[in-house]
Amino acid sequence: MNETxxxxxxxxxxxxxxxxxxxxxxxxxxxxxxxxxxxSIVLLGVQSWPAIRQFGLxxxxxxxxxxxxxxxxxxxLMIGTLLTSLLALIxxxxxxxASALFVAEYAPKWLANPVGYxxxxxxxxxxxxxxxxxxxxxxxxxxQFQTWLFLSNPGLAxxxxxxxxxxxxSLPCFFMPQVLVGQGFLLAVTIxxxxxxPFTASVARDVIRLVPADQRExxxxxxxxxxxxxxxxxxxxxxxxxxxxxxxxxxxxLGETLAVAMVIGNTPELLKNIWAPTATMASMIAxxxxxxxxxxxxxxxxxxGLTLFFxxxxxxxxxxxxxxxxxxKGL
Amino acid sequence: xxxxxxxxxxxxSLGRAGLSGSRKTKNAVMGYLIGLGTIVVVAPLILIFGFLxxxxxxxxxxxxxxHTPAPEGEKGGGLANAITGSLLILSMAAALxxxxxxxxxxxxAEYPRHRLxxxxxxxxxxxxxxxxxxxxxxxxxxxxxxxxxxxxLAGGIALGLLxxxxxxRTTEEVLKLVPLSVREAGLALGLPQWKxxxxxVLPAAGSGIITGVLLALSRVAGEAAPLLFTAFGSNLVNFxxxxxxxxxxxxxxxxxxxxxxxxxxxxxAGALLLITLIFITSMLARFANRxxx
Numbered sequence: 001m002n003e004t005x006x007x008x009x010x011x012x013x014x015x016x017x018x019x020x021x022x023x024x025x026x027x028x029x030x031x032x033x034x035x036x037x038x039x040s041i042v043l044l045g046v047q048s049w050p051a052i053r054q055f056g057l058x059x060x061x062x063x064x065x066x067x068x069x070x071x072x073x074x075x076x077l078m079i080g081t082l083l084t085s086l087l088a089l090i091x092x093x094x095x096x097x098a099s100a101l102f103v104a105e106y107a108p109k110w111l112a113n114p115v116g117y118x119x120x121x122x123x124x125x126x127x128x129x130x131x132x133x134x135x136x137x138x139x140x141x142x143x144q145f146q147t148w149l150f151l152s153n154p155g156l157a158x159x160x161x162x163x164x165x166x167x168x169x170s171l172p173c174f175f176m177p178q179v180l181v182g183q184g185f186l187l188a189v190t191i192x193x194x195x196x197x198p199f200t201a202s203v204a205r206d207v208i209r210l211v212p213a214d215q216r217e218x219x220x221x222x223x224x225x226x227x228x229x230x231x232x233x234x235x236x237x238x239x240x241x242x243x244x245x246x247x248x249x250x251x252x253x254l255g256e257t258l259a260v261a262m263v264i265g266n267t268p269e270l271l272k273n274i275w276a277p278t279a280t281m282a283s284m285i286a287x288x289x290x291x292x293x294x295x296x297x298x299x300x301x302x303x304x305g306l307t308l309f310f311x312x313x314x315x316x317x318x319x320x321x322x323x324x325x326x327x328x329k330g331l
Numbered sequence: 332x333x334x335x336x337x338x339x340x341x342x343x344s345l346g347r348a349g350l351s352g353s354r355k356t357k358n359a360v361m362g363y364l365i366g367l368g369t370i371v372v373v374a375p376l377i378l379i380f381g382f383l384x385x386x387x388x389x390x391x392x393x394x395x396x397x398h399t400p401a402p403e404g405e406k407g408g409g410l411a412n413a414i415t416g417s418l419l420i421l422s423m424a425a426a427l428x429x430x431x432x433x434x435x436x437x438x439x440a441e442y443p444r445h446r447l448x449x450x451x452x453x454x455x456x457x458x459x460x461x462x463x464x465x466x467x468x469x470x471x472x473x474x475x476x477x478x479x480x481x482x483x484l485a486g487g488i489a490l491g492l493l494x495x496x497x498x499x500r501t502t503e504e505v506l507k508l509v510p511l512s513v514r515e516a517g518l519a520l521g522l523p524q525w526k527x528x529x530x531x532v533l534p535a536a537g538s539g540i541i542t543g544v545l546l547a548l549s550r551v552a553g554e555a556a557p558l559l560f561t562a563f564g565s566n567l568v569n570f571x572x573x574x575x576x577x578x579x580x581x582x583x584x585x586x587x588x589x590x591x592x593x594x595x596x597x598x599x600a601g602a603l604l605l606i607t608l609i610f611i612t613s614m615l616a617r618f619a620n621r622x623x624x
Binding site: 018019021022023025026027029030031032033034036037039040043044046047094095096097098099101102103106115117118119120121122124125126127128129130131132133135136137194197201225226227228230231248251254255256257258262282285286289290302305308309312313315316317319320 | 350354355357358361362364365366367368369371372373375376377378379382383386430431434435437438439441442445447450451453454455456457458459460461462463464465466468469471472473492495496499523524525526528529549550552553554555556559560580583584587588595598599602605606609610613617
């Protein structure tokens with residue numbers, strides 16, 4: 001009897017024991033996150049070690065990808081990744097900002113909500129579905145356009161074919177197709193631009209909505225037109241945040257794999273024209289990892305993954321910093 | 332008196348008080364461009380969905396759901412292996428993603444003074460940007476190599492790890508929306524902190540957490556890249572987590588890049604099914620997060 005009363009009195013101590021256990025479980029499970037990060041670096045590093053030892057940093061600066069001869073350098077793949085991503089950004093950023101401005105500034109509410117929702121759905125479409133659509137719907141269109149381009153400039157086409165066969169190119173030839181297959185660099189850029197649109201668009205919309213109403217009203221009170229309010233009061237205020245969204249989209253573009261792998265042609269060569277097949281680091285991993293049984297080949301493919309890992313870490317940290325710095329506290 | 336003696340404004344300056352022609356035009360032109368840009372942004376979604384509807388809906392028959400792919404070049408067959416495989420892989424991914432993700436969110440929101448908190452948040456953010464294919468390489472080295480063969484389990488782990496950062500972020504955000512006074516009320520009643528978190532704070536944030544989980548699921552349900560080297564794919568219906576298993580995005584990838592019309596037809600139907608399921612999931616997520624009045 002006496003004991004049970006004592007136990008009841010001592011109950012607060014029991015609860016603190018439960019707290020300790022609960023905290024340990026929560027912290028322990030959360031450590032899976034840190035563990036994933038560390039394991040990623042270790043496992044990618046160990047698997048790609050033969051390539052790192054063999055090629056060193058030259059892996060990133062030589063342009064050769066020759067599995068039979070065991071010579072690997074990722075230069076053309078890095079250039080492929082950078083060119084596709086940057087070009088896709090250049091196409092998509094103005095469109096994304098336009099749609100963000102439309103949703104936040106122009107559209108009445110009954111239209112703004114569905115449009116905003118459609119843009120979010122665009123982000124939910126899987127990579128393979130984009131790739132499938134590009135292959136079956138866009139590729140034939142590209143092919144028709146290439147054929148038209150080729151046939152309507154017969155002189156230039158002949159001249160370019162000679163140049164391409166000699167392994168060279170020139171400025172006008174840079175826009176001339178060599179083989180009329182539709183797929184290649186430009187189709188990859190197009191599909192990539194569509195895929196990264198929603199990332200910039202949704203961040204831009206959020207930061208534009210965070211621009212204080214005073215800012216707009218002050219500008220309107222000065223007699224500004226809507227466009228003047230947008231270009232002089234809203235966009236400068238939201239600049240850093242939009243830039244964060246752009247860099248987030250860049251991170252997506254750099255790592256985008258299957259949609260690109262399905263349409264880019266996967267040829268590790270430097271571009272001779274905008275239609276030509278090339279490859280990105282991610283598309284090369286998807287394409288060759290399964291076949292790469294040999295030590296050095298497989299290590300080189302994983303080396304691409306390690307490079308991609310570090311690039312995306314840096315890009316993401318920059319983007320987060322920009323967005324955090326831009327977002328006013330308490331909003 | 333002095334006021335009435337002031338000169339009335341000149342007609343010319345009256346004209347200037349309105350908008351000049353060039354400002355008006357610029358305003359109108361930019362307005363149209365912004366509208367046009369929005370149409371260009373939204374068009375692909377409608378085009379993709381329309382394309383898949385036209386091409387894929389005819390192939391979504393009973394065969395599609397009940398049969399496995401026919402041998403190369405033969406007619407008939409379905410994607411039963413991929414549908415069941417996706418379910419198997421996603422349920423394992425969800426278990427991992429929810430367990431670690433919600434725990435991570437609770438850690439970040441409820442233990443802000445823990446010394447590991449800032450680094451965990453940063454790493455979670457960073458992991459959310461890691462390309463899915465790189466996660467596939469990591470899980471290949473972590474699970475597939477030691478086991479010696481591909482498995483649904485490896486695919487589930489890869490997708491689960493991709494879910495974690497998304498669930499962590501949304502859980503942390505909705506937990507922070509639960510007012511401090513609610514926690515204090517619980518503590519004032521003499522409840523231990525773990526009980527306050529488990530039976531007061533988490534239920535209060537429930538719909539938000541469900542939204543996060545659904546969004547994360549709909550994101551990884553379409554991932555094929557990390558499954559290439561983990562679940563690998565299989566032509567058989569498989570429920571054993573230790574065997575290679577197919578998934579819808581994997582079959583779509585293989586079918587779309589295949590030379591056979593039949594495989595392409597299945598891929599288009601699979602894409603229609605996948606995209607519809609994903610849209611429904613993200614709509615449910617939105618519905619779960621609707622503010623209740």
